[in-house]
Amino acid sequence: MRCGDFRETYIKDEEIFQSLFVKWCLGLFLLFLLIFPFVANAYLLYVANMIGFAVIAAIGLNILTGFTGQISLGHAAFAGVGGYTSAILVTKLGFSFWVALPCAGVMAAIAGLIIGIPSLRVKGLYLCIATLAAQFIFEFIFVHWESLTQGVRGLNVPPPRIGNFLINTEKRFYFLTLFVVLLAVVYARNLVRSRVGRAFVAIRDRDLAAEIIGINLFRYKLTAFAISSFYAGIAGALWVGFIRIVTPEHFPFHLSVQYLAMVIVGGMGSVMGSIFGAVFMTLIPELLNVLSSSLTSVFSGAAHFFIPFKEVVFGGLIVLFLIFEPRGLAEIWRRIKAFFLLWPFSY
Amino acid sequence: MDILLQVIVTGLATGGVYGLIALGFVLIYKATSILNLATGAFMTLGAFVCLTIITDAGAPFWAAFAGTLAFAFVLGLIIERLVLRQLIGEPIISVIMVTIGLAFMLQGITHIIWSPEYRSFPEIFPPEPLDLSFAIVPSGLLWGFVFAIIGTIIFILIFKYTRTGVAMRATANDQQAALSMGISVRWIFALSWSFGAIAAVIGGIVIGNISGISIYMGDIGLKVLAVIILGGLDSIGGAIIGGFIIGILENLTGLYIDPLVGGGAKAVAPFFILVIILMIRPYGLFGKKIIERV
Numbered sequence: 001m002r003c004g005d006f007r008e009t010y011i012k013d014e015e016i017f018q019s020l021f022v023k024w025c026l027g028l029f030l031l032f033l034l035i036f037p038f039v040a041n042a043y044l045l046y047v048a049n050m051i052g053f054a055v056i057a058a059i060g061l062n063i064l065t066g067f068t069g070q071i072s073l074g075h076a077a078f079a080g081v082g083g084y085t086s087a088i089l090v091t092k093l094g095f096s097f098w099v100a101l102p103c104a105g106v107m108a109a110i111a112g113l114i115i116g117i118p119s120l121r122v123k124g125l126y127l128c129i130a131t132l133a134a135q136f137i138f139e140f141i142f143v144h145w146e147s148l149t150q151g152v153r154g155l156n157v158p159p160p161r162i163g164n165f166l167i168n169t170e171k172r173f174y175f176l177t178l179f180v181v182l183l184a185v186v187y188a189r190n191l192v193r194s195r196v197g198r199a200f201v202a203i204r205d206r207d208l209a210a211e212i213i214g215i216n217l218f219r220y221k222l223t224a225f226a227i228s229s230f231y232a233g234i235a236g237a238l239w240v241g242f243i244r245i246v247t248p249e250h251f252p253f254h255l256s257v258q259y260l261a262m263v264i265v266g267g268m269g270s271v272m273g274s275i276f277g278a279v280f281m282t283l284i285p286e287l288l289n290v291l292s293s294s295l296t297s298v299f300s301g302a303a304h305f306f307i308p309f310k311e312v313v314f315g316g317l318i319v320l321f322l323i324f325e326p327r328g329l330a331e332i333w334r335r336i337k338a339f340f341l342l343w344p345f346s347y
Numbered sequence: 348m349d350i351l352l353q354v355i356v357t358g359l360a361t362g363g364v365y366g367l368i369a370l371g372f373v374l375i376y377k378a379t380s381i382l383n384l385a386t387g388a389f390m391t392l393g394a395f396v397c398l399t400i401i402t403d404a405g406a407p408f409w410a411a412f413a414g415t416l417a418f419a420f421v422l423g424l425i426i427e428r429l430v431l432r433q434l435i436g437e438p439i440i441s442v443i444m445v446t447i448g449l450a451f452m453l454q455g456i457t458h459i460i461w462s463p464e465y466r467s468f469p470e471i472f473p474p475e476p477l478d479l480s481f482a483i484v485p486s487g488l489l490w491g492f493v494f495a496i497i498g499t500i501i502f503i504l505i506f507k508y509t510r511t512g513v514a515m516r517a518t519a520n521d522q523q524a525a526l527s528m529g530i531s532v533r534w535i536f537a538l539s540w541s542f543g544a545i546a547a548v549i550g551g552i553v554i555g556n557i558s559g560i561s562i563y564m565g566d567i568g569l570k571v572l573a574v575i576i577l578g579g580l581d582s583i584g585g586a587i588i589g590g591f592i593i594g595i596l597e598n599l600t601g602l603y604i605d606p607l608v609g610g611g612a613k614a615v616a617p618f619f620i621l622v623i624i625l626m627i628r629p630y631g632l633f634g635k636k637i638i639e640r641v
Contacts, residue, residue, distance in 0.1 A: 071440050118622070122629045124439045125382050125580075129572050130625050133618040136569070140615040144608055253569075257447055264444055308458030315451030322445045323433045 014193050037174045045170035047286050052177035053239045054278035056184045058262040059271060060231020065260065066268035067192055068224035069204030070119050074131040075232050075259045077138035078115075080251030082108040082233025083240040087155045088148060097160035101237050108233020109226040111138070116225030120218055123207070135253050142248035154247030157240055173242050180238060184231060188271045191227070200224055201269070232259075261314065265321045267328025276329040284317070285310050353482040354598045360488035362574075362594020363495035364553055366587035368567065369574040370502060371547030377519045377581045378539035381431065384446040386547045387568025388453035393419055393548025394468075394555035394564065395461050401469055408471045412552065419548040423541030431540065432533070450565070458562050467559045468552075487557035494553050498546065499587045506583065515539060519581065573617035577624050579634025589632065593617055 007013045017023045037045055061075050082104035089100040118130040142149050149155065159168035160176070167173055191197050199220045202210035211217050240246045258281060266277020292306035325331060371386045383389075396418050400411035430449060434442050472490040476483050484492075506512040517525040518535045526532055547568075554564060574593045578585025601613035624631065 065440065069438075069440075071443070118625055122625055125443070126576075126625055126629050128382075128440075128443055129576060130622060132569065132572065133621040133625075136615055136618045137622070140611060140618075144611055146609070257451075260444060261448075264441075268440075304462070305459060308455040311451050311455030311458065313455075315448040315453075315455060318448030319430060319445055319452065322437070322441050322448070323430065326437065326441060 016189055016193075033178060037171045042170050045174050047282065049170060049173055049177050049242055051279050051282045052174075052181045053235045053242070054259075054262060054282050055181050055275050056238070057232050057235035057259050058266065058274040058278040059184055059188045060228045060235070061259045062263045062266070062268065062271065062274040063188060063191070063200070063231070064224050064228035065263055066270065066273070067197065067204060068200040068221065069207075070116075070123070070221060070224060071128040071260075072115075072131045072225075072228070073128055073253075073256050073260065074115060074133075074135035074138070075229075076251040076253065076255035077135045078108045078112055078229035078232035079236030079239070079255070080138060080142055080248070081111045081229075082236035083246045083250065084142060084149055084155075084236075085233070086237035087157045087240050087246045090157055091155055092148075097241055101234065101241075104237035105230040105233040108236065109230040112225040112229025112232075113222055115229075116222050119221050119225065132253075135256055139248055139251070139253075142251070149246075149248070152248060154245050157244050157246060159244055160241050167241075168244075177238060177242075180234065184234070185271060185275070188231075192271065196220070196223065204269075258314075261318050264326075265317060265328055267330030270328070270330040272333070273328050273330030276333065280329060281314075281317075284313065288313065349481060350602070354602050355595055356479065356482035356484055357488065358595030358598035359591055360484055360492045360594070361598065362591035363492035363587070364488070364550065364557070364590070365571050365574045365594055366590025367491070367495040367498055367553060368547060368550035368571045369578065369586035369590055370499060370583065371543045371550060372571065372575045373578075373581060373583055373586045374502065374546055375539050375543035376575075377583075378515050379431070379536050381442050381446070382580070383540075383543060384443060384568070385426075385450035385453060386543070386571070387565025388450040388457070389419065389422070389544050389547035389565075390551030390554065390568060391560075391562055391565040392422070392453055392457050392551070393544075394551035394560045395457055395562075397548070397552050398466065398468060398555065398560055399461070415548050415552065416545050419544040420541045423539075423544035424537050426544075427537045427540035432536070454562060454565060461562070463562050465559055465561045468555045471556060485557075487553075491553040491557055494549060495587065495590070498549055499583065502542070502546070503583055511535075511538065570614075570617045573621040573624070575631075576621055576629070577631055579631030581635055582631070582633035585631055585633035593620065596620060 007018075012018075017026070036048065040048070057075065057079055061072060064070050064072055085107040086097070086100040086104040089095040089103055090097055095103070115131060115134045119127050122130060143151055159166050161167060167176055192200070199210070199215045202213065202215055203217060203220055203224075207217060236251070239250070243250075262277035262281045263274060264277070265280055266275065267273025288306060288310050292309075295306075321328060368386065368390065371389065372383060375381055375383045393415050397411050397415040400406050400414050401408060404411075406414070426449065430445060431442070434445055472486055474486050476485045477489050504512075506516060514525065514530045515535055515538070517528065517530055518532050522532055525535070551564070554567065558564075571590075574589040575586060576589075577592060578587070578589025597613055597616050600616035604612040604616070
């Protein structure tokens with residue numbers, strides 16, 4: 001039985017896989033993720049894909065908000081920039097999806113850089129309002145740049161393909177999503193323990209102190225914005241490829257709040273936490289949907305009651321987590337692990 | 348009749364209403380340094396409560412108005428006590444997110460209690476528009492303007508002359524000094540939330556009179572962010588003057604820019620203005636210049 005970790009060097013402390021046991025668990029989990037599409041039905045796979053997109057965006061936002069301490073209330077707009085970029089490149093310029101996907105990320109990163117510029121002058125509350133304004137400005141652009149985005153009618157996008165193999169079912173897309181999610185997680189996990197990641201954390205904890213110890217605020221804040229919106233752009237582009245249509249309604253302010261809620265509920269400053277948060281915040285509405293459809297067969301009035309009820313649950317989760325568990329699901333998970341690790345001699 | 352003058356007058360009247368809602372933000376921010384993004388939800392809730400008292404209980408408007416104010420007072424106290432007090436000393440992102448969460452909860456609750464259909468307010472004010480000979484002010488906007496001016500003057504007087512008002516200003520200035528002078532900072536925080544809620548529900552009732560009530564009317568609360576940033580987050584007078592400026596600019600955009608881009612610019616103009624103000628003068632016209640540059 002493992003009773004504790006004894007790390008004697010900093011290198012050991014920074015390791016991602018801290019013991020053989022963890023490696024085994026992760027291996028088993030990966031195996032489960034690979035087997036999952038062969039046993040799940042289309043609905044579950046749809047939900048799994050949605051979770052995947054949410055995980056990517058939430059990790060991106062966590063790099064910005066959780067690690068660098070910069071608030072963004074406009075992340076849906078960055079996802080929208082990514083989604084529209086890929087849709088326009090594929091439909092209007094005939095690019096392949098595989099080229100358009102990274103382009104979408106880059107375009108979103110550029111948008112993020114532009115929005116990030118105010119972060120050099122203002123912070124906290126003011127930055128929050130600036131990104132909120134950016135959200136509405138981008139929504140306006142999506143609706144009104146008709147020649148490019150076709151306004152509210154939106155763009156229809158063909159499914160991605162490899163040769164003649166169309167990735168057009170939930171199951172096929174699942175593997176694509178899984179692959180990108182894994183890349184995103186591995187990159188983020190490594191980023192936050194690198195020099196750049198430590199610079200981010202230093203900026204979050206006290207920006208003036210960070211500048212004094214030689215961190216270039218201008219560079220690192222903008223880097224955080226760029227990486228974070230790159231993630232959002234990739235999530236947006238994947239999502240658009242999955243549902244094969246893009247309209248301005250896919251990227252409302254509500255989605256921005258949802259991403260932030262994932263970061264908060266999952267745990268700020270934890271890659272693992274964003275995964276938890278994304279899974280949790282995607283599953284809760286789906287569970288409520290299932291519940292409502294089964295209740296509707298009993299009480300006919302239940303359906304229109306459930307839409308606002310979802311909002312109440314959504315808002316309530318944000319409020320309750322912030323009050324009672326501000327470090328989120330990641331902290332709960334850590335406590336559970338600690339309990340079993342030391343059981344029966346926990347003290 | 349000159350169309351430009353007409354647009355400016357309409358903008359002024361709209362701006363008065365914005366100023367009133369902006370007061371809802373400023374009153375809370377001034378004492379507690381919290382930006383309450385649930386202001387829009389307060390507005391909606393207040394408008395529905397007022398409407399229900401009038402239509403279901405058959406009460407006259409003044410009684411319903413008083414009842415709604417009492418409701419807002421209690422709502423502010425409860426929310427401060429149950430939610431915001433737990434978060435004193437937490438990072439700013441938590442506090443902002445909690446108000447957003449509250450906004451969703453309140454909006455959902457409003458939706459559950461009152462269905463989302465659009466309703467119109469019973470006629471409360473005389474419907475004749477005011478003819479200024481060079482421009483016409485619709486009755487709803489006119490009365491909104493009047494309410495806004497009266498509300499602002501009352502709040503300014505409270506802040507200037509009453510004991511509570513002075514205590515609130517003292518708390519805004521320096522919490523520790525206020526505590527040591529025997530001011531109950533907790534009570535002041537709670538009271539600020541009540542005042543903010545009251546200003547917001549008055550805004551909600553006025554807007555309900557102008558353009559009808561729906562559960563989505565709270566969205567205007569986000570637009571008002573431009574007003575408070577322009578006026579300065581902690582300035583009551585700034586809120587009302589910022590309201591006028593944004594109201595006029597918004598209507599001018601509607602007149603000159605909308606035809607160029609095919610509509611919609613009017614709604615998004617406040618956000619463009621917001622970004623520009625944040626770049627040039629983030630503390631606004633009358634705000635305290637304590638913003639930290641990095």
